[in-house]
Amino acid sequence: MRVAILAHGKFPDDAKTAVGILQYGEHDVAAVLDRDRPGERVCDFLPDVQDAPIAGTIDDVEGPLDALIVGIAPIGGGFDETWRPDVVGALERGCDVIAGLHYFLADDEEFRALADEHGCELRDVRRPPPDLTVAAGTAREVDAEVVLTVGTDCSTGKMTATMELVEAARDRGWDAGFVPTGQTGAMIAGGGIVVDRTISDFTAGAVERMVTERGDRDYLFVEGQGAITHPAYSAVTCGILHGAMPDALVLCHEAGRDAIHGYESFPIPHPSTHVALYEDLAAPVRGTEVVAGALNTRHVDDEAAAREAVADFGDAIDAPATDPVRFDVGEVLDAL
């Protein structure tokens, strides 16, 4: 599938979905759209992912395209009206448009009319299945060893850690499945339920459904969301923890981050506090423990400093730790 990925003003640091697809997706990326960086290239910023040119608008992308993917998600998940010309342009040239926003493209009259006219599809991956219901409490019965990534904040690298674990487990010949819970994960996996968009009564039920459906693998790596200490998103985190009933947790943190992103008056508690909170909260439903840590050191330039930060993080949580992007996840897999 040949795609363009919209990431205006946010590429690469705040374009989690765009970067996730460049790194882990099987898409052929024709271009990233960022009006602040036309003429530059993905490899100028991210040497280790699929390269692509950066264009200012959809009209600057040449050749056939199957889809435009909205690769950024602002807080609140709204649609930024400055993106409208690109979505319209994509539909007018017959491209599908795929988005993971709370705002559904298919509910937009202009987009729907254009999609009908040009025979394209509007795919809102955040739209939950209509038949979700409450959890039955059954995820603990699956055969798979269920591993959940949990965090100290949003955007600490839970999706990345999960994907690195899946890939490394498969490289070892393990029978490993992936349970996406966010828009990027669902886009990479080509399916799944974006749980932060589910009715909160059904959040655990949505995760339980995915875990039980995929539960016949040897290992199941579940992408976590948010943080149990997040002032806005903890409900989602809690629903995933109790819905997935994991056998093991991997705690994800970003080196140097000491306040909740976008909520700077809320300090991030010490990693050991997170270990205790996640384990204590899980225990009444399904006992589990933090078996390893994943530290995101993207803002630590020096390699030695990154290694030291990882070692400190491991000491803080009293478990093996790594940076799954910079180093490898062998020790984490060994801990399972």
Place this chain on the structure above:
Amino acid sequence: MRVAILAHGKFPDDAKTAVGILQYGEHDVAAVLDRDRPGERVCDFLPDVQDAPIAGTIDDVEGPLDALIVGIAPIGGGFDETWRPDVVGALERGCDVIAGLHYFLADDEEFRALADEHGCELRDVRRPPPDLTVAAGTAREVDAEVVLTVGTDCSTGKMTATMELVEAARDRGWDAGFVPTGQTGAMIAGGGIVVDRTISDFTAGAVERMVTERGDRDYLFVEGQGAITHPAYSAVTCGILHGAMPDALVLCHEAGRDAIHGYESFPIPHPSTHVALYEDLAAPVRGTEVVAGALNTRHVDDEAAAREAVADFGDAIDAPATDPVRFDVGEVLDAL
């Protein structure tokens, strides 16, 4: 408003909404509908609430009616097709129909057509406002002393404890407000957001909106939902805890209950475990503590045994405790 309340097969023990309206609502209840108990009366079961006859169907209810209220909510919140004749009968005689189900009556073609034909309204109190968004982390800034009821399970008496606290506080001359978060509370209050039906990303935001809108009272009593240890509903509980940012918690438990209702393979942890879990989970966002306990002793016949159970519960949580229905809430208010 003269109403009939549908509670087929569930009155009184499993008809939380029906009983809540009989007890705390300002509605004139013409009849309760329960096909298992036609000809009996509310006062045969509940001597201390508004009395009303029990009828088998809506057609057995005489006189003018303003509305039919669906007063039961099965697990999952679906519409039971055996209720259809009563809803149809109500609409055909010109009554509004008010429900708090996940299934929206207004989305049902037959009901919508009948409502249009007879000029009635279909009010789905669980339908969230369309403009909800993520929490901003601002509930801690309100002037009011915010008191949240939290539980060890669903249906432990959080709504009842909250209403008793509001009424007793007002009897003392305190300026006390009520924040409903469930369908019964919203029906009693004549408004509010039913938070278990919100998108889980917005659950904390919905509670924050209600708290900040009503935050200029001296005291604000927030109705809690579920339990932080519930395998299906903990996401909602967590969103309320972090969205409301309470100054004080009142822990609600039912005497003798030792497993999660409907999830009997999940034991309910000791009340002191709940105290620690709620306080530890709240702390990173907004420090708070369990200042009192509310024990539901409805299944304890003997008065002395109920007093002893309340005393034991107080010892278990190391705070003053009462049964807000059987005894009074003076000590709880004193603890605030």
